[in-house]
Amino acid sequence: MRIMFHACSVLKATLLISLMGVAAGNTLMAQTADKPLYLDYTKPVDARVKDLISRMTLEEKAQYLNHVGPEIPRFGIKSDRWNQALHGVVWTRPTTMFPVSIAMAATWDTKLVYKEATAISDEARAIYNGWHQDPDFKGEKKGLIYRTPVINISRNPYWGRINECFGEDPFLTGRIGVAHVTGLQGNDPKYLKLVSTLKHYAVNNVETNRTSRSATVSERMLHEFWLPHFKDCIVEGGAQSIMASYNAINGVPNNINHMMLTDILKNRWGFKGFVVSDLGGVNTMVNGHEKGKMSYEEAVAQSINAGCDFSDKEFMQYIPVAVNKGLLTEAKLNESLARVMRDRFLLGEFDPQEMVPYSKIPVSVIGNAEHVALSLKAAQESMVLLTNKNHILPLNKDKIKTIAVIGPHADLFTAGGYSGRPIDAINPMQGIKNRMAPGTEIMYAAGAEITPPRRNQPAFDKAAELAKAVDAAKKADVAILYIGTTLDIEAEGRDRTSLELPGNQEELVKAVLAVNPRTIVVLMNAGPLTIPYVKENAPAILEAWWPGEQGGNAIADVLFGNVNPGGKMPLTVYASAEQVPSQDEYDVTKGFTYMYINGKPLFPFGHGLSYTTFSYSNLKLSAKQIGAGGLLTVTVDVKNTGKVAGDEVVQLYIHDVSPSLKRPAEELRGFDRVSLQPGETKKVTLKLPGSKLAFYDEKIHDFRVEPEMIDVLVGSSSADIRLKSQFRVTAAK
Known part of the structure; x- marks a missing residue:
């Protein structure tokens, strides 16, 4: 009887549990039915993307493909409003500022570049987390699509954007680029930390007439020189976005270049991410390359059909028109939509924040001590010792009583292109003060100008300033000359017109060297400077670039021997302008870069000295x-x-x-x-x-x-x- 009773009890219990399971299952099914598939983070991303697209109207699809378009509240979609982070997050509040890209390339240190990009992406995610988690969050609210890195090749030494790139060599650019991309996008198996947008695809390194320029490039040069680094960053680095450049290639604008955007990028390389136009890309079709030949709806349709997935307000305005006119199929539109949307799902935007590991990065990482120290290390590693006659460097600061700090860059902080606001910008003068021996006297003079003063700025008295510099140099145990360029000379939209030192800086060098043979020249520039007189006559030359917020300290560390310089040149410094082919010549075999240079350079690619052997x-x-x-x-x-x-x-x-x-x-x-x-x-x-x-x-x-x-x-x-x-x-x- 006891056994039978026990068996009946078990049977009843089993039945009860079974009924409870059915009820629970019915409840779960009801919950799943109420929640759309695109919000179910357990489902495959592609299925979720397809589900969301199926729910959108044509107008909503067009809005979504405007990168600064409006929010779509019924799906909880916020405009991403992409951002920049070439060497630090661009934000309304301070973030850690690292050396400019060309300086990072001079480190030839892919592990360091990865650490730098990881720190940048930490700060970018922290900003995103801040405004998601704090209703009183201060500062601009930014999304997670970042337009970095610039991996164009500095084939043209006059190019104004050399500060943004990684040098003249496709192999070096590819290695540095892959490290940067992987640091930005993270290593989580499910989620992206950021989306990295490669710029500018492709054959883009002339600013003059950039929205209407066509580069004439052979098939061999295109694949052998202009594309390998893009392939590395796509195939190996896994970059999730790429920007179509303003220029045309062999007469076909890149925004509507099917060969570049689809045949090579998507079909040959297997690119799964999205292509975005450069700002105003559609407009450059209508009012630039194809002026008078193409309407806006035709430009939008041709861009998407060629493989450009994401753009400006013209996409939002003219996609419905193009579809209704039969210029663009909705199926093709959905392909572009899926590419952009897939990345935003991978960023975790449609998932509970607690599911995304990067949501745990706190706002406190922005500009923390570790990141500032990393910025200092990056600047130290980027320093390239070009010459060092009779081992004049490093300076023994304990034996120096007076230092003449001279030059237009001495008391100036130059951030570089696409720069944010630094935590604590240290200029060269401050760096010397921070590192010199106690009691050392500093004498300062600007000595020269890089560019004439802008409107409403005080006039610069060249003769008087030069005299001050000479007087300081005469009295000093050692003179340090900080010379170079600024964004007034080389920047986006502004190619250099000369490879020489701008302004009256060479006159300053000659005058100071004439009165003080212990004169150290520190170059602060991006593109190569053709300075044969300085090389011949200065005891030592240090290439310091635009070295970020800790640059002043890093320069002083090298000058005083706290750090042994180990950087190498990521570009060729030509001996003269006559050595450089025309900027309209895109066949590098005609004399560009270390690979094909005619004659000897002033400083070769890969060059850099040390305090040891x-x-x-x-x-x-x-x-x-x-x-x-x-x-x-x-x-x-x-x-x-x-x-x-x-x-x-x-x-x-x-x-x-x-x-x-x-x-x-x-x-x-x-x-x-x-x-x-x-x-x-x-x-x-x-x-x-x-x-x-x-x-x-x-x-x-x-x-x-x-x-x-x-x-x-x-x-x-x-x-x-x-x-x-x-x-x-x-x-x-």
Whole structure:
């Protein structure tokens, strides 16, 4: 009886639990039915995107594809209102400001670039979290689509936006670019931290007439020089957005260039993100490239049909018109909509914030001590010692009683393009004060001007200021000259007209050197400066770029020996303007960059000195021959043979011994920045895949590897090769 009773009890309990389960299941089904699929974070993103699109009207779709369009309240959609973060988040309140992009490229340190981009994206997410979590949040409310990095190549040394890019070499730009993109977008397997928008796709590096200019480029040059770094950042870096540039390529504006936006980008490279026009991109069709030939609805339709997914108010205004006129199908429109929407789902915008790991980043990270310290380290690593005659640097600050701090940049802070507001901007003068020995006297004089004073600014008395500088230099134990350019000389919309020092700065250099042989020249610029007199006569030259909010401290650290400079030039400094082909010449084999330069440069690509010395030995290749799909491992021992610790950037170049067509004299294919104590030796290992030996063959419209001998060149710069070897590429069987 007890057993039967127990069995009945179990049966009743099981039945009760079963009924409760059915009831719970019915409740869950009811909840799921009430919640649209696009809000169900357990479902695949593509299904959620498709569901949301199916619920939108044509007008709402058009609004969504305006990057500064209105909110769509019934779906909880806020306008993203994209932002900038080239070297720090642009915001109405201070954020950490790092060195400009060209300076970060001069570090040749991909790990550091990744850390910098991670810090920037932390601050960007913190701003986003702040206004989501605090109703009294102060400061501008920004979204999560960021238009960075600029990965155009500085083929044209006059280009005004060199401060925004990573130099003249596609390989270096690709490595730095991938590090920057991955740092921005994060490493969570489900969510994006930010969306990184690559700029400006492609063949864009002339500001003059940029909205109507057409670049004439061969198929080979396009794929071999102008696109590899974009491919790296898309395929390897996973960038989720890319910007179509203003210019045309071979007569076809990039905003409506199907070959560029769809055939190459989406079909060949498998790009899953979205293409956005540059600001006013549609307008440049109607009133620029295609003036008088194209209506707004035609420009909008052609842009979307070519592969441009996201744009300005013209998309919102004319998409419905284009669809109703049959110029654009709604199916094609939905493709663009899905690309943009997919990224915003991946950012976690439609999910509960507690589901998104990046929602936990607090506002307190903005400008915190760790980020400011990272900005200082980035500036220190970016410094490039160009010359150092008789080892005049580093200066022994304990033996210096008087310092003449001279030059238009001495008491000036230059942030750079697309800059936010720094936490604590340290200019060169303040940096010297922060690092000099107690009791040292500083004498200051501007000495020269970079550009004439603007309206309502006091007049600059050149003669009087020059006399002040000379007098200070005469009295000082050492003179430090801070010279260069500003955004008044090189910036977006403004190409340089000369490669020389602007204003009367060279006159200042000559006058100061004449009275004080212990004069250090510090260059603060972005694009290369052709300064043969300064190189010949100045005891030492330090390239400091526009080095961010901690730049003044970083420069002083290098001058006084607190830091050993280890940066390398990411571009060629030409010996003269005559050495540079026309800015309208897009075939780099005609004399552009270190790969094809005619004659010797003033300072070569990859150049940078140190306060110590390094020896190279024991170069080994893993094989004497490889196939086109093979991998060669290159190892070399590098030793610090000096008396102080220092960083060396080991650079690997290749050269085709007997190519069938004109190939580079040298081509960068690997590098590694290593830190070495005095007497320390490290083995550096660099990988050289067969795919990096390929050139573009216009006959087959693709890359191919030619069976031949390849020189392996390892050294400290493109002009300072320490060790050489060879291997053979074998023909495919």
